[in-house]
Amino acid sequence: MSGRRINAPLVVGGLLVLLVVIMALVSYVWTPYEFKFLPVPKEQPPNAEHWLGTDRSARDVLTQILLGARTTLFVGVVAVGVAALIGVPVGILAAMSPGRFGQLIMRGNDILLAFPALLLAIMFSTLYGGGTTIAMIAIGIATIPAFARITRSGALQVINTEYVAASRVAGHGPLAIAWKHVLPNVTGLVIVQASVSFAIAILAEAALSYLGLGTPTGEPSWGRMLLESQNVLHRSPHLAIIPGAAIAVAVLGFNLFGDGLRDYLDPKLEGR
Amino acid sequence: MLLRLAQRFLVLLASLLAASALVFAFMQVLPGDPARVALGMNSSEESVDQLREQFGLDRSLIVQYADWLRGMVTLDLGVEWVSKAEIAPQLIDRLAVTGWLVITAMALALVVAVPVGTWMAVRHRHLDGVVLSAISQIGVAVPAFLAGIILITYFAKRWQWFPSGGWVPPAEDPLGFLSRLALPAVALALVQASILARYVRSAVLEVLREDYLRTARAKGLRPMQALTRHGLRNAAIPIVTVLGLQLATLLIGAVVVERVFVIPGLGSFLLDSVASRELITVQTIVMVLVAAVLIINFLVDALYLAIDPRLRTGGR
Amino acid sequence: MTTTTPSDRARGQAGNNPTERAGSRESAPPDAPRGEDPETVLTVEGLDVGAGTTQLLHDVTFSIQRGERVGLIGESGSGKSLTALAVMGLLTEGLAAHGEVRLAGRDASLLGASESRMSRIRGRDMAMIFQEPMTALNPTMKVGRQVAEVMTQHSQADRRSAQRKAVQLLDRVGLPDPAAVARSYPHQLSGGQRQRVVAAIALANDPLLLVCDEPTTALDVTVQALVLDLIVSGVQERDAAMLFITHDLAVVATVCERVLVMYGGRIVEAGPVADVLGNPQHRYTQGLVAASDLERSRTDPGRSPLDTIPGNVPPAGKFPDGCVFRNRCAFATKACEQLPPWTPRGEHPAGEHASGYACFHPVGSDRDE
Numbered sequence: 001m002s003g004r005r006i007n008a009p010l011v012v013g014g015l016l017v018l019l020v021v022i023m024a025l026v027s028y029v030w031t032p033y034e035f036k037f038l039p040v041p042k043e044q045p046p047n048a049e050h051w052l053g054t055d056r057s058a059r060d061v062l063t064q065i066l067l068g069a070r071t072t073l074f075v076g077v078v079a080v081g082v083a084a085l086i087g088v089p090v091g092i093l094a095a096m097s098p099g100r101f102g103q104l105i106m107r108g109n110d111i112l113l114a115f116p117a118l119l120l121a122i123m124f125s126t127l128y129g130g131g132t133t134i135a136m137i138a139i140g141i142a143t144i145p146a147f148a149r150i151t152r153s154g155a156l157q158v159i160n161t162e163y164v165a166a167s168r169v170a171g172h173g174p175l176a177i178a179w180k181h182v183l184p185n186v187t188g189l190v191i192v193q194a195s196v197s198f199a200i201a202i203l204a205e206a207a208l209s210y211l212g213l214g215t216p217t218g219e220p221s222w223g224r225m226l227l228e229s230q231n232v233l234h235r236s237p238h239l240a241i242i243p244g245a246a247i248a249v250a251v252l253g254f255n256l257f258g259d260g261l262r263d264y265l266d267p268k269l270e271g272r
Numbered sequence: 273m274l275l276r277l278a279q280r281f282l283v284l285l286a287s288l289l290a291a292s293a294l295v296f297a298f299m300q301v302l303p304g305d306p307a308r309v310a311l312g313m314n315s316s317e318e319s320v321d322q323l324r325e326q327f328g329l330d331r332s333l334i335v336q337y338a339d340w341l342r343g344m345v346t347l348d349l350g351v352e353w354v355s356k357a358e359i360a361p362q363l364i365d366r367l368a369v370t371g372w373l374v375i376t377a378m379a380l381a382l383v384v385a386v387p388v389g390t391w392m393a394v395r396h397r398h399l400d401g402v403v404l405s406a407i408s409q410i411g412v413a414v415p416a417f418l419a420g421i422i423l424i425t426y427f428a429k430r431w432q433w434f435p436s437g438g439w440v441p442p443a444e445d446p447l448g449f450l451s452r453l454a455l456p457a458v459a460l461a462l463v464q465a466s467i468l469a470r471y472v473r474s475a476v477l478e479v480l481r482e483d484y485l486r487t488a489r490a491k492g493l494r495p496m497q498a499l500t501r502h503g504l505r506n507a508a509i510p511i512v513t514v515l516g517l518q519l520a521t522l523l524i525g526a527v528v529v530e531r532v533f534v535i536p537g538l539g540s541f542l543l544d545s546v547a548s549r550e551l552i553t554v555q556t557i558v559m560v561l562v563a564a565v566l567i568i569n570f571l572v573d574a575l576y577l578a579i580d581p582r583l584r585t586g587g588r
Numbered sequence: 589m590t591t592t593t594p595s596d597r598a599r600g601q602a603g604n605n606p607t608e609r610a611g612s613r614e615s616a617p618p619d620a621p622r623g624e625d626p627e628t629v630l631t632v633e634g635l636d637v638g639a640g641t642t643q644l645l646h647d648v649t650f651s652i653q654r655g656e657r658v659g660l661i662g663e664s665g666s667g668k669s670l671t672a673l674a675v676m677g678l679l680t681e682g683l684a685a686h687g688e689v690r691l692a693g694r695d696a697s698l699l700g701a702s703e704s705r706m707s708r709i710r711g712r713d714m715a716m717i718f719q720e721p722m723t724a725l726n727p728t729m730k731v732g733r734q735v736a737e738v739m740t741q742h743s744q745a746d747r748r749s750a751q752r753k754a755v756q757l758l759d760r761v762g763l764p765d766p767a768a769v770a771r772s773y774p775h776q777l778s779g780g781q782r783q784r785v786v787a788a789i790a791l792a793n794d795p796l797l798l799v800c801d802e803p804t805t806a807l808d809v810t811v812q813a814l815v816l817d818l819i820v821s822g823v824q825e826r827d828a829a830m831l832f833i834t835h836d837l838a839v840v841a842t843v844c845e846r847v848l849v850m851y852g853g854r855i856v857e858a859g860p861v862a863d864v865l866g867n868p869q870h871r872y873t874q875g876l877v878a879a880s881d882l883e884r885s886r887t888d889p890g891r892s893p894l895d896t897i898p899g900n901v902p903p904a905g906k907f908p909d910g911c912v913f914r915n916r917c918a919f920a921t922k923a924c925e926q927l928p929p930w931t932p933r934g935e936h937p938a939g940e941h942a943s944g945y946a947c948f949h950p951v952g953s954d955r956d957e
Contacts, residue, residue, distance in 0.1 A: 107283075111290050114565040116524040119558060123298060126546045126554045203415050207528045210417055211543060226421060230532075233421065234429035244418045252413035397681060483723035489678055490718075491738040491789060492711030494703055501737075502726045581728060581773040 010260025013195075016253025023069035033060040035067055035220055043236045052242050055225070056232050061239070065246050067220035072202055072250055075136050079117075079201040080194050082140025087147025088190055092178050094148065095155035106152065109145045117142035117204040122213060130213040139204045143197045150193045154186035188265040195258030199251045206247050222246050273577055273584045284570040291562045292344075296337050299555045323353060344556065352550050359553055362541065363560065369439060370530070370537035374522050376453055377460035378515075384465040389472025393480060394499070396473070405473065411466025416525040420459035420532040427455060437534035456533040460525055464518055471514040475507040482506070509580055516572035520565040527561075627654045628692060628938070629796050629829035630675065630714075635687035635699075637667075637674050637853075642905035644683070645670055645853040646912075649941050652797070652829040654692075656938075657820070659844035659861070660833045661876070665901040667853040668833045669719075672799045674699075675831065676716050677706045692796055712742040714797040715790035717819065720806050721783035725774040731785050732758070732770025738792045757788040761818050780811035784818065791822045798823055801833045816843060837880040841865060846942065849873045852902075852912030859933055859943035869933065869945040869952075872897070872913045911948065919949040 032051070042058040044050055052061035094105040121138035128134045158164060164181050172180070208214030209223030217224070222243040229239035324330050328339065343349045349359035388404060395401030428436035434455050435448075442449040479485060480503065488498035527539030534540075538557060545553040577583050630652040637645035645667050652658045660668050674685045677698055688697040691713055698706065718724045725734060735754035739745040745753055751770070758766035761784040774782055783803060790798055803819060804812040820843055823830045832844055840847050840861060847864045849857040849872065857870040868874045875897035899916040911928050914920035928946040936942035 107287075108290070110569075111287050111294065111566075114287070114291055114520070114562045114569070115294075116520060116561075116565070118524045118527065119561055120298075122527070122542060122546060123295075123554060123558050126549065126551065127299070199413070206415055207417060211528060211531060213546070226418065230421065233425040237422075237425050240418070240421050240425065244414070244422065247415065247418065248410065248413040251415075252410060255412060256409060483718060483720055484726040486678060487718065487724045487786070487789070488726070489707075490676060490710055490716045492707045492709070492741050493737075494707045497707075502729065505728045506726070579728065582775045 005264070007260050007263050009256040010264055013253050013256025013258070013260050016249055017257050020069050020073065020250045020253060023066050024073050027066035027070050031060075031063040031066050033063050035059065035063050043232060043239070045236070045238055053236075053238055055228060055239055056236075057228070061225075061242055064220045064225055065222070065242065068222040068225065068243065068246065069250075071132070071215055071219065071221045072205065072247075075132065075139070075205040076198040076201045076254075078136040079139040079143060079204075080197050082137060083143035083147050083197060084190060084194060087144040088151045088183075088186070090144065091148040091151025092155050092182055092186070095152045095159055095182070096174055096178060106148075109148045112142070113145040113149075115142055117200065118207055121204065121208050122211070125208075125213040130208075130216070132215050132219070135205055135208050135214045139201050143201065146197055147190065147193055150189050151186050154189040155182045158182050158185040188261075192258050192262045192265070195254050195261060199254035199258070202247065202250050202254070276577060276583070277574060280570055280573045284566060287566050288563055291566060292341060292559055293337070295555055295559045295562065296333075296340065299551060299558075300333055300336065340552070340555070344559065349556060350552070352545075352548075352553055355548070359556060363538075363556065366536060366538045366541045367560065369535060370523070370526050370539065372442070372453060373456055373460065373526050373530070373535065373537060374519070376457040377464060377522060377526075378519060380457060380461035381464035381468055381518075382515075384461070385468035385472055388465070389469035390476050390499070390504075392469060392473040393476035394495075396477060405470075408466045408469045408473075411462060412470065414463060414466075415528075416460050416463045417528040417532050419462050420456060420529050423455045423459050424532065437532075439535050439537075452533075452535075456529050456535060459529055459532070460522060463525070464522055467518060468511075468514065471511055472507070475510045476503065478510075479503040479507045505579065509576070512572055512575050512579065516568050519568045523561060523564055628652070629654050629656075630692075630831070631688070631690040632671075632675065633688040633690075635671070635674060635685065635689065637670055637679065637683055637685045639683050639904075643853065644904050645674065645685075648687070648850075648853075648855055650848055650855060650858065651938055651942070652831060653938055654796075654829055655824075655827045656846065657823065657830040657832060657844045659840035659847040660831060660850060661835060661837065661840055661847060662850035663835065663876075663897075663901050665904065666850045668835075668850055669801050670853075671850070672716065672801050672831065672833055675797075676710060676714065676799060677701070678710075678716075708742070711738050711795075712744070712793045713795055714799065715793070715795040716799040716801065717783070717786050717790050717803045719802040721779050721786055722806065724786050725782055727774055729773075730770065731772055731774060731777070735770070735785065735788050735792060738789050742793055744793055753792070754788070757792055758785065761785070761788045761791075761822070762814070763788075778811075780807050780815055783807060783815050787815070787819055787822060791826065794826045795828055797829045797831070799831045799833075802835070804839070805834070805836070812839075837865060837877065849876065852907035853904075854912055854946070855941075856913065856947070857945040858941065859936075859945075863933065863943065867951075869931075869950040870913075870947040871917050871919050871949065871951070872947075873945070874951050875916075911946075921949065923948045 036059065038054065038058050038060060040050070040054060040058050042054060042056050044054040046053045046061075050060050050062065052065060055061055055064070090105060090109070094102045094109070096102075097105065117139040120142045121135050124134050124138045125131075158181055159177075164177060167177055167181060205214055205221070206223035206226070209221045210227045212227060215221035215224050225243035226240055229236070229243075233240050328336065331339075347360045347364075349363070351358055388408075392401050392404045392408070396405070424436050427433050434451050436455075438452055440448040440452060476499070480499070482503075484506075485498050485503055488502045489495065493501065526537065527542060529535075530537040530539035531543060538560065542554065542557045542561075545557065628651050632651065633649050635645055635648040636643060648667075648671055650658070660671060662668055670679070670683075673679050675689055675698075677689075679685055685699050687699060689699050690697055691709065693713075694709070698709065701709075725731070732751060732754045735757055736745075736747070736750035739750040739753060740747055744750070755766045755770050758769050763769045763781060763784050769777065769781070769785070774785070777785065783806075787803075798819075800819060804815050807815060816839065830844075832840070834840055834843075844861055846859065847861050848855050849864065849868075849870065851872045857864055857868065857873045864873060865877055868877050879897060897916055898918075902915070908915045909927075910925040911917070911920065914924040917924070926948075928948045930941065930944050930946050931950070932940035932944040934943055
């Protein structure tokens with residue numbers, strides 16, 4: 001009865017996400033300087049030439065922030081993509097499989113759930129020596145259970161409805177039912193989960209890069225900027241605060257967007 | 273009730289076994305030769321073979337897995353490949369350090385989150401409730417290690433109120449222990465408190481809409497009385513779930529925060545072992561962390577039974 | 589029943605002694621007119637309830653006397669539950685009430701009373717039974733404690749004797765093995781049993797006023813009559829006043845002596861049950877009675893189906909000005925754009941608002957037939 005209403009978190013979150021996307025897009029056509037050591041003083045505070053200052057290797061901070069947005073989004077997209085591509089079918093399969101088999105899938109899912117993204121990424125990095133690709137895949141695998149779970153719960157609601165029973169009686173196979181009835185009904189849930197998982201992926205990537213196991217040296221990354229700034233913070237706190245704020249803005253954006261979207265798609269749940 | 277608990281315990285054991293197989297598979301079955309990884313690409317063929325033999329890496333995978341499992345159960349984990357240091361005693365020492373950090377942080381977070389989250393729910397239509405809610409949203413977005421870096425910058429480096437890192441066991445120097453625990457625990461707790469406060473808020477909001485709270489008011493309980501006597505226990509049910517999940521993320525957050533504060537906990541142990549390519553040690557620490565997560569989940573289930581009578585007696 | 593409780597004191601102030609009442613109760617059947625001066629327990633005057641700029645209740649005025657059972661009927665969305673919650677002071681946040689609600693023995697209006705004052709009255713002098721027994725009890729607290737709490741809260745008993753009294757109360761509402769019930773959790777009881785528990789809580793402190801909001805609607809038909817009986821006998825034993833909300837006219841006819849008809853947040857008709865249901869004056873009441881007859885005509889195909897009320901109840905705040913019913917009324921004229929005045933019907937000891945209607949074209953007037 002009550003219609004969908006645009007809410008404040010949706011708008012604010014959407015704008016913050018848009019800001020990060022614009023930063024990443026801008027970095028393809030323009031950055032204030034090149035991403036390299038410049039013949040200028042190191043550790044400059046923000047000023048007219050370098051709007052966000054320079055780091056301890058005399059690289060422009062704004063340039064790194066813009067390029068870092070690209071890395072952040074890239075990691076998020078790939079990790080969430082991997083997780084959704086595997087997690088959603090697994091969740092639907094678990095919901096549509098009768099009895100033991102469905103339960104078994106979810107048990108396996110619960111065990112994978114005990115592997116936090118960061119831990120899996122650290123473990124993988126021992127074997128493959130870290131790097132952005134390893135980080136993305138590890139974060140993606142660790143995020144599968146979240147998608148499988150939410151998809152299964154959404155799918156179960158649809159499967160128990162009368163129109164799916166009718167469709168089954170009409171002779172539609174499980175694949176047709178999954179495609180025609182289940183998938184459209186879990187899309188909203190999956191998008192909300194994607195937004196929330198995106199935020200988690202950003203946090204994991206930042207932590208990994210800070211530990212030196214994520215994005216390698218020479219590639220721009222917000223987490224890496226934090227690592228490189230650590231020893232000079234007492235004189236140049238802006239070198240931590242700026243990339244820190246960038247991470248927080250991106251995470252806040254995706255979290256708010258996910259929350260807002262959930263309320264928008266299901267007004268009954270508003271405020272929860 | 274005991275039957276359910278026993279059932280859950282069996283599930284825990286099965287999960288631990290499955291998780292250990294998964295960890296082992298990730299580390300051993302995936303391409304790459306552990307001995308060569310440990311010694312580096314330029315090591316001689318002989319030294320690699322020697323290491324392989326010495327640590328039984330030439331045995332079949334099943335035997336290696338069984339051996340590793342037995343080692344974990346009996347706490348006989350052998351020595352590190354390169355440093356030859358015993359693994360088990362280090363593991364226990366460092367687990368204690370991380371335990372202090374995580375439990376202190378969780379306690380701090382709870383002490384803040386329960387009243388603040390309740391307040392946010394009760395006042396959700398008022399300015400103070402909305403402002404607090406917005407602050408908690410921002411708190412969720414700040415990773416714990418960033419909070420740690422900022423705390424060090426100001427409280428340790430600039431104002432020098434606390435040491436910037438390190439560790440002293442509590443028995444040795446209680447004051448030094450506390451002063452070194454303070455910043456990392458707060459760094460972890462800030463984020464956790466924000467996350468928990470949001471969950472407390474939504475759980476309390478839900479409870480505030482419940483009919484039995486209106487019944488309590490109709491009985492003559494004041495709003496806060498009704499909430500504390502009838503609401504909080506019910507709100508605790510969803511919060512306990514989150515608490516379990518959050519304890520797990522806290523454990524992983526501690527891995528990074530220990531690096532920030534140079535604390536010799538499990539996280540530092542893990543990262544050092546990664547750096548020195550001690551595969552078995554990495555594998556074991558990962559398993560300990562995963563086991564901790566699974567055991568926490570089991571305890572959460574047990575706690576449920578204590579809180580919710582509907583689960584104890586069956587039926588709904 | 590010989591201890592003097594604070595609620596007895598409240599009655600005592602109003603000039604009545606509990607033992608006397610007990611005596612008169614046995615001699616005179618409750619339906620018979622009372623010889624003594626009727627004493628007003630609840631007075632509601634000019635009650636308005638609004639959410640922001642939307643007004644939900646308009647100028648609701650009625651009163652209930654000691655021992656009187658008054659029904660409040662109307663379709664859902666007409667404002668019945670809102671009236672009950674406003675009387676109890678339990679309106680949700682964001683709803684504001686104006687006007688006067690007075691309880692016997694208390695001079696000041698309950699509206700705008702401090703929360704601490706209201707919480708001393710609620711559960712002791714006035715109590716409420718809700719519609720949904722399945723959710724009205726705390727799922728994590730034993731039933732006995734939930735009953736005992738209403739007594740300890742008002743210092744009517746210490747913890748131990750409250751627990752003992754709780755078992756007695758559970759016995760008196762007809763629960764088998766009350767001691768076992770007291771030790772169980774709500775989910776172990778059926779809906780009907782839970783509603784008995786809720787009734788026990790409501791009646792525990794012998795309230796002056798019992799408000800019931802559709803107490804049997806959620807129950808199985810077979811259980812409804814039993815629970816109704818126990819509520820009515822509980823009220824009669826205590827000589828309490830009762831406000832009984834329902835949409836079921838048959839229930840009103842069996843339970844209540846007088847009835848208020850509510851529509852669009854206004855009381856459109858009031859009076860003794862026989863008058864209002866047997867010979868309704870307001871066109872809305874007429875429709876309501878006809879609609880309930882329709883149910884009967886289904887089982888009796890010889891009778892022609894009567895008209896139900898055309899259209900639907902508008903959403904809150906979207907009722908027309910003037911007569912709230914005029915957009916659904918077949919008899920509405922230009923005159924109905926004005927608010928119809930209250931027309932008293934006969935003499936009623938409780939005043940002109942106790943019996944009457946607000947309609948320009950009542951049943952039997954010129955445009956009928």
